[in-house]
Amino acid sequence: MDISFDKVRGHFGFGCMRLPGGGAESADAEFCAMIDAFLDAGFNYFDTAHGYLDGNSEKALKRCLTSRYPRERYSLTDKLTTGYFHCEADIRPFFESQLEACGVSYFDFYLMHAQSAARFEEFKRCRAYETAFALKEEGKIRHVGISFHDRPEVLDQILTEYPQIEVVQIQFNYMDYEDPVVLSRRVYEVCRKHGKPVIVMEPVKGGRLVELPKDAQAALDTLQPEGARPSNASYALRFAAGFEGMFMVLSGMGSTAMMEDNLRTMTDFQPLSARELEAIEGVRRAFYGKNLIPCTACRYCTAGCPMQIPIPDLFACFNSKQAFDDWQQPARYRALTRDGGAASSCIACGQCEAICPQHLPVRKLLKTVAGEFE
Secondary structure, X not given: OOOOOOOOOOOEEEEOOOOHHHHOHHHHHHXXXXXXXXXXXXXXXXXXXXXHHHHHHHHHHHHHHHOOOOHHHOEEEEEEOOOOOOOHHHHHHHHHXXXXXXXXXXXXXXXXXXXXXHHHHHHHXXXXXXHHHHHHHOOOEEEEEEEEOOOHHHHHHHHXXXXXXXXXXXXXXXXXXXXXXXXXXXXXXXXXXXOOOEEEEOOOHHHOOOOOOHHHHHHHHOOOOHHHOOOHHHHHHHHHHOOOOEEEEEEEOOOHHHHHHHHHHHHOOOOOOHHHHHHHHHHHHHHHOOOOOOOOOOOOOOOOOOOOOOHHHHHHHHHHHHHHOOOOHHHHHHHHOOOOOOHHHOOOOOXXXXXXXXXXXXXXXXHHHHHHHX
16 A cells, blocks of 8 residues: 655654644744754644634644745645535635635645544535545645544445545544544554555544553553653554554644654654553553543534533543542632533533534533532
8 A cells, every 4th residue: 555645754743733822823933943843853744624723723834834834845734624615616715715824725635524424425415525526636635535533334435435535534542442432443444444544633632641540650650660761642652653554643732842752752653562552451441440531622512612611621620530539620620610611501502512523422421520510
């Protein structure tokens, strides 16, 4: 399987859903420095979408990347997201607005975003795939792919109906590998069956695999002496990158420290050893006993919430209390909901569940959170 796309360098990508300062201009100096370090280390793949950071991700890339470097120095991925088009005629104007927002004349990769059974039918109704393939013929897209959040059977259907798809972006990390909802392993196997290179998103599960509960951390602490111990994030990245067919592993790096740590791991990449894989299994077992909410803090749910509930933040409070017995979380919960947006204010409209990539029963979980903190 040929996974050497054009000018892409390395197999480590800069995910731009979590940028310093939320993509605000005030954080441009740090973002520029991170981009410089990333390119200097030999990597050049950047991933964004129009909805990331309320539209600020694309704009930040224009200010800090595309206006500062010649087009051949980087590969840029953007996505067609449901909600920004309602018929076939809407797609091209939206696409052109994305090119303008990013400051480029073409995208190296353009993905049909967050495909699921329902969204796939919507994209087909609007002839979104056909439009993307036409834009490729016109030279405005180099490669067409999808990002995916659903069951393996749905992915198999999409790749069977549209064999022209060149790459598939999936959620893949050691916690989701055998998860009964995310089904990372089985989704990955469908990609392999169809010979599609894989882009990994959420290799660190929205940061949840960085700060571990004590019993989970103990499984990793047996591997190295304290002074020489790699970061928890490095184990997660190496797990994801160690599988065959992994074209790209994305990391959403929100600070220079994250960037430096990730570059140390991926510049001289080494797959996990058998002993390290055994330790990872110990982390998995420890997590499964915590009854945690598997939210990755993508924040897709917050924009449409009529009650303005900061759902990922409330879930994070709950998880921290469960995993670490953190006595500060009730106070943090009160601070987050002081001016409204408590878990109990949910009106059960279901908008959050319709857009959640993890297919979480958000309304039910908010009741659990309310019971814990209110």
